[in-house]
Amino acid sequence: MNLAATHGFLSPTGVEIAFLLVGLVTLGAAVVTVTTPQLVHAALWLVVALGGLAVEYLLLTAEFIAWVQVLIYVGSVVVLLLFGLMLTRAPIGRSPDADSGNRWAALAVAVAAAAALVWVVVDAFRTTWIDLAGAAAGSTEATGASLFQNWVLPFEALSVLLLAALVGAIVLSRKATTDPVPPPLNSRGVGGGSRPVPDPSNECTGPAEQDGTVPDDGSGPTREPRSDAPPGRGKGALPDDGTGSTPDLNGSVPGVRSGTAPGGGEKPARQEGGTR
């Protein structure tokens, strides 16, 4: 790290120019992300923005942070986002109802947040420059040493926070236990494959209600409950135990393209289970 006195803004190096250009691309992608009327395109532009950010980290010699950025944000967060979009509604073309009425309030919040961040960063790092010629200041070793020597308390606090979030997610996705008789959530393996019949033996009967209580563990489309079990046998409160028949693929995807749930299989006599 050198003082700014030896550097000038009027004779930028190649790395600085590249940093600026990538920054512009990132900014442009971010703006498109929030303004495009197409939902999935927004998610894909988010990939570009997050990837551009990773390149900026690389240019600042923080290689480890850059790859973690790609791994977590592009590889997991965006995939989760796309998964959620495709599971609920992912129309091709414009979706005008996705336009928020809070446009100006959002703009104000965004500008305020950006101004605060820029001010903090500029104020903190005004006179520090990264020496590109020497050893990488952001190598894995340097990052690890700094993280576990100087910043170990924030690190631990963050991990406790994440653990709390994890436990909270599990608690939220668990079925409510106020119900004395568990609804036949995943009891489709007991009978064949036919349309969900409201089971009179418990309170939670409608397929729509059951949809809301299925734990969202990433296997959504095949977890359509088949509450066709005889009363008293629907004990399948746990996630599927591997005895089910082949998942019904024709009618059980909620909201493919149209946004309206097509419901379970229309034909009551569908008996495809057990023959595969």
Next chain:
Amino acid sequence: MNDALDVALRLLIVFVVFLTFPLLVGQTEHKVMAHMQGRLGPMYAGGFHGWAQLVADGVKFAQKEDIVPAGADRRVFQLAPAVALLPYLLVVLVIPVGPGEGAVGQVVDAGVFFVLAVMGVGVLGSLMAGWASANKFSLLGGLRTAAQLLAYELPMLLTAASVAMAAGTVSLPGILDAFEWWWLPWQIVGAVVFFVAGLAELQRPPFDMPVADSEIIFGAYTEYTGLRFALFLLAEYAGIVVLCGLTTVLFLGGWHGPFGADGLGWVWTLLKTAVLAFVVIWLRVTYPRLREDQLQKLSWTLLVPLSLAQIALTGIVKVVIS
């Protein structure tokens, strides 16, 4: 000038490897599957045992019309094969095949993270293809792909982290430099978990639920024809090469030979990779496809706990021996 030549040569070699090795795996798959299932397989093209079948396939793909469905999102649809294929090229760049700096395309400081991050990006290609095709089977395939990636990324990361803990570095050549033969029994659980999770991420049988042809035609790739479809297939085989190479480097000692026979290091790497690729093909012929819920259950209830146990074991042994 010399530096530029060096870089160009490395890039060229990596590119050639990237173009040829997947084809070799494809050809091996033809032959191995044919033998294992007691059938002939493609025997005519080229004369001797159908050696030119892949060339014929390539010509066929190149001749086919490139169709974009009318309702599809054109640009995303056309971009998807590139997004699926290119990450594997980047991964090949950093896999070391022999000792020293001369035997790796580019030494990356955080190699393990680079490799896993870039492989995760490749799956975006399948998601884009599944969504942009405007076909409900494609969409189902995309959904299954995403669910599978989310489930299997975690055990893969955890087991790779276990090796990094053992070696005290996240650089791939650094891991190989630190390798000792007794790492093999020490990390064997991690190796199996990594390999299985990698297979699932590549959507190879028995984890090919996202492309299950008897249920959803060909998943996210249903609407693709011609060269774009061939690129997706190439991505799958490049993925096999990359996965086997990575397993070799992380868990099987890479260029280290047995009994201290380290001469001709790159031969050992290629040999181990080839054996693993054979296992991949073998599994395809042997096992039926897992159902979607079985897929999820295998990851969350078996692979994740196993990889956590492996990390605990690695930590304990590391503390004891240091």
